Each structure stands twice: as C-alpha cells, then as structure tokens.
Amino acid sequence: MRTQHETPAETDTADLIAGKAITFDELTAELGAIELRLRQLARAAETPATPVEVADAIDSLRSSASTVRELRDRMGLLSRIVEGDVPLAAVFPTGDPWGVAARGSDRTEFGGPAIVPTMWQLIKLAQDGKRAAAAGGRETTTYPEAMAGIGIGWESKAASARRRRERDAAVAAEVVRIACEKCGAGDGEQCRTAKGWATEKPHVGRQREAETTVDAALGYLGDNPVAVPDA
Structure with missing residues (x-):
C-alpha cells in the first residue's frame, strides 16, 4: 500500500539493493552517482540547444550536488563505522551508555535509552573515539561489538x-x-x-x-x- 504522495516508481527500490535491505555502502555509491549526474547536468546546461539563459538553474544544480556530496561523505563514514573500521567512544560525553549497554538503564535526563543510536550520535561517538584512541586512556568499542544482537525486527x-x-x-x-x-x-x-x-x-x-x-x-x-x- 502506498501513501497518497508516493508513486509506483518511488516505491520500486529493487535496483538499489543487492540483499534484503540497503546497506550504507550502497547508499554511498548511489549518492555518489546522483552527485555526479547533477554536476554533469549543470555542465550540459551551460550550452543548451535553445538560447535561454539558465544560470540560476545551473547554480541550483551545483548547489544540490554539493549537498548530496556532503550526505554521500556522511554515509561513507557510517559505512565504515557499521563495518567496525572506526573506533567509537563506549559512552556518550554525559557518561550514558548506548547499544546493548543501554538496555535496562535509567537515562531520563538523556531522553531515554539510546539503544539504537542516531546518525549524528554515531558521528559524535566516532569523533570522541578517535580522541580516546589517540590519548590511549579511555575505553573504545566498535559498532559490531556495541550493537551485538540488536536490530532484529527494528525499523526506522x-x-x-x-x-x-x-x-x-x-x-x-x-x-x-x-x-x-x-x-x-x-x-x-x-x-x-x-x-x-x-x-x-x-x-x-x-x-x-x-x-x-x-x-x-x-x-x-x-x-x-x-x-x-x-x-
């Protein structure tokens, strides 16, 4: 069943996904393709077949490409994080746990247990984990270790x-x-x-x-x- 604003083409994502669900690696590759396509369109629009000045449209295409590129880089980092290539801080700056360690914890001041972290939380944990690894004093973990057994039946x-x-x-x-x-x-x-x-x-x-x-x-x-x- 589609929502009122969705089209059949929008709901057909089969060509984006090799397995049952899209990976961050696949998201990164697809976003990279979209960014390149936008930049190609901007370049092609510089010399249209009919003489119409479309400088604003070209600027808009290049601005959109830059936004997509930022998102592509973010997804690329998340891809490395979920694969376990990036050390993560074991706790948030507040000392609150996340992932498996957050199960059953009382963290009302934080807004509830962050069992499934957000994208921005993971990026922050990666930044803190990098500093912790360089200092050699604070405990770090990886996404596969911290999230072992979590995700079955979960949806965004x-x-x-x-x-x-x-x-x-x-x-x-x-x-x-x-x-x-x-x-x-x-x-x-x-x-x-x-x-x-x-x-x-x-x-x-x-x-x-x-x-x-x-x-x-x-x-x-x-x-x-x-x-x-x-x-």
Whole structure:
C-alpha cells in the first residue's frame, strides 16, 4: 500500500539493493552517482540547444550536488563505522551508555535509552573515539561489538511514520464502506450530525470498526505494528 504522495516508481527500490535491505555502502555509491549526474547536468546546461539563459538553474544544480556530496561523505563514514573500521567512544560525553549497554538503564535526563543510536550520535561517538584512541586512556568499542544482537525486527522512525500514514489512509477509506449504526450513513456516505450536517469526523463506533478491520489486515495491535515485514 502506498501513501497518497508516493508513486509506483518511488516505491520500486529493487535496483538499489543487492540483499534484503540497503546497506550504507550502497547508499554511498548511489549518492555518489546522483552527485555526479547533477554536476554533469549543470555542465550540459551551460550550452543548451535553445538560447535561454539558465544560470540560476545551473547554480541550483551545483548547489544540490554539493549537498548530496556532503550526505554521500556522511554515509561513507557510517559505512565504515557499521563495518567496525572506526573506533567509537563506549559512552556518550554525559557518561550514558548506548547499544546493548543501554538496555535496562535509567537515562531520563538523556531522553531515554539510546539503544539504537542516531546518525549524528554515531558521528559524535566516532569523533570522541578517535580522541580516546589517540590519548590511549579511555575505553573504545566498535559498532559490531556495541550493537551485538540488536536490530532484529527494528525499523526506522521514518518507516514507522510511513506505515502509520498508510494505516490511517486505509482506515479513512474503510470507514466510508461501513454503515454507521449511530447516524445511518451508508456505503460511500459521510457521517451526519443530529441536525443532518455531513461531518468528516466519523462516529466512534464506525471509526472503531474500521480500525479493527484494517489493523487485522495490516498486522497492527492498537497503534503498534506487530511485525515488521522482512525484518
């Protein structure tokens, strides 16, 4: 199921991925190709077949290429980090643990246990790990060591949000297929108020029935996905 703004081409990522999920190495290579293509387009646009001045477009293409290059370099660093090539600080500057070591820890001041670190946290841990390794005094670790056994069934915040949007869209479509016992609205009709005004907010019973039907089809328990496909 696609969200309202996704196209079939956008959801077809098969040619980007060699295995079950994209690696940071693959992301780095693809971003490098996009950056090069943008710079090539900027160069080609300097001499268009029809005489139109497109200097602003050329500058925009080159600016976009620079942004993609920065992201490519970041993904390249993450690729080395997850492979274990980069020493990482064993704890955050606050002394809080991360990864396996963060399980069961009370870290409310930090905002919760960073079992799965963010990109920026890993980059910071790499910077601190480099300094620690040079000083020879502080403990360092690697990503494979710190994250051993973590990741099964995990999905990113972006994927969870997308699946939530897909679920909400499916519920909205299912609602109008169900007859409303409260106001008598039928298939394809919106619910109505006591005075007969159409409302975009369905009655609770109709909404609940639609959510139950969709959640059973998608594998949701309340607001939470029961299983992550292909995890």
